[in-house]
Amino acid sequence: MSHYHPDEILLLNYAAGNLSAAEALIVSVHLATCHQCRTYVRQAHLLGGVLFEKITPAANDQSETVDAFIASLPERKNAAIEQDSSVENGFKNPLNQYLPRDLQTLAWKKQTSTISKFDLSHLTGEKGANVVLQKISAGARVPHHTHKGTEYTMILKGGFSDELGVYHQGDFITRDAKHRHSPTALQNEDCICLAVLNAPIRLTGWMRVLNPFLS
Numbered sequence: 001m002s003h004y005h006p007d008e009i010l011l012l013n014y015a016a017g018n019l020s021a022a023e024a025l026i027v028s029v030h031l032a033t034c035h036q037c038r039t040y041v042r043q044a045h046l047l048g049g050v051l052f053e054k055i056t057p058a059a060n061d062q063s064e065t066v067d068a069f070i071a072s073l074p075e076r077k078n079a080a081i082e083q084d085s086s087v088e089n090g091f092k093n094p095l096n097q098y099l100p101r102d103l104q105t106l107a108w109k110k111q112t113s114t115i116s117k118f119d120l121s122h123l124t125g126e127k128g129a130n131v132v133l134q135k136i137s138a139g140a141r142v143p144h145h146t147h148k149g150t151e152y153t154m155i156l157k158g159g160f161s162d163e164l165g166v167y168h169q170g171d172f173i174t175r176d177a178k179h180r181h182s183p184t185a186l187q188n189e190d191c192i193c194l195a196v197l198n199a200p201i202r203l204t205g206w207m208r209v210l211n212p213f214l215s
């Protein structure tokens with residue numbers, strides 16, 4: 001069950017086909033497990049045609065129309081959430097065709113004794129966008145860092161906590177330059193996440209000496 005989701009603007013841009021390939025990939029992975037967001041995207045598709053017809057060249061009219069459009073979409077928060085398998089009406093997890101069922105068997109590249117990554121950036125081929133799987137050993141902590149751009153994280157297995165909350169499998173987390181955080185994997189199992197970064201993370205505190213080595 002997901003408790004944290006992409007925000008409405010991200011889902012609307014997904015529905016409209018306005019996201020980068022990397023952003024669309026990670027939103028698709030979330031949609032494959034989140035009935036609530038699938039419903040939202042489906043509604044946006046249906047209502048998008050109506051919006052398109054109503055938009056006029058006048059900017060004020062357009063923003064009012066967009067506000068009305070967003071207000072007409074179903075309320076996602078507090079709605080009943082259902083988690084199911086990866087296929088429903090065409091919403092498939094796009095990573096399934098590239099990755100083994102058991103993610104532990106991947107050729108992980110160790111970054112520290114407790115943090116590993118598996119680069120998937122080649123899947124989108126977009127310059128400046130990092131698409132990686134990250135594995136944090138159970139109970140291990142990622143050094144404090146902030147971001148130059150936006151980082152989207154989708155938890156595939158296990159969970160982690162940071163200064164802002166506790167997150168579990170299926171959750172979608174957005175962090176940007178406003179956030180300085182230090183995720184710690186939950187104690188019971190390794191945490192595996194899909195992460196999309198449109199700019200490298202920046203370590204803070206004494207670990208910043210490592211910044212030149214990050215990519």
Ligand SMILES: [Zn+2]
Pocket residue numbers: 002004005006030034035036037038
């Ligand atoms: Zn969702």
